[in-house]
């Protein structure tokens with residue numbers, strides 16, 4: 001291991017310290033708090049290296065689509081697949097469209113977005129969709145994030161990050 005000769009000051013919340021402490025207690029060698037943070041950062045960096053691309057699938061309310069698209073374009077997203085879909089969540093569409101039948105499940109129209117992104121903008125894409133698509137009422141939708149193995153631009157054969165530029 002490299003010499004530990006750089007002192008880094010870290011200001012964190014109580015919640016953060018508690019999470020770090022909880023994690024380090026799951027480690028068989030009970031590392032110090034500093035060592036736990038070093039290991040967690042290493043894990044995060046390694047994860048990003050091994051997962052440079054993700055596919056974000058978001059199910060949102062149709063009337064939010066235009067605004068979400070506009071905000072995603074501002075982030076540098078280069079393409080979006082959009083599909084009109086129908087679905088239901090844990091209320092089974094009940095309180096969104098009331099049709100009288102007590103135990104009936106009602107599919108509700110939604111828009112599904114699929115966006116392939118590199119890790120540099122992944123978190124901002126998730127945050128932007130969440131902030132823009134939210135009304136605070138039930139049925140606002142969901143965001144699913146999948147590791148993306150490979151992407152190919154058909155016309156040029158470019159692959160992976162170059163295919164997403």
Ligand SMILES: Nc1ncnc2c1ncn2[C@@H]1O[C@H](COP(=O)(O)OP(=O)(O)OP(=O)(O)O)[C@@H](O)[C@H]1O
Pocket residue numbers: 059086087088089090091108110137138139140141142
């Ligand atoms: N577990 C799931 N798997 C696949 N699609 C889902 C899932 N949950 C929700 N969806 C999709 O998202 C849409 C919106 O779901 P919704 O926002 O109602 O989720 P919810 O879990 O019921 O949350 P809320 O309590 O805020 O309504 C659904 O119509 C469906 O298309």
Ligand SMILES: [Mg+2]
Pocket residue numbers: 088089090091092093138139140
């Ligand atoms: Mg719901």
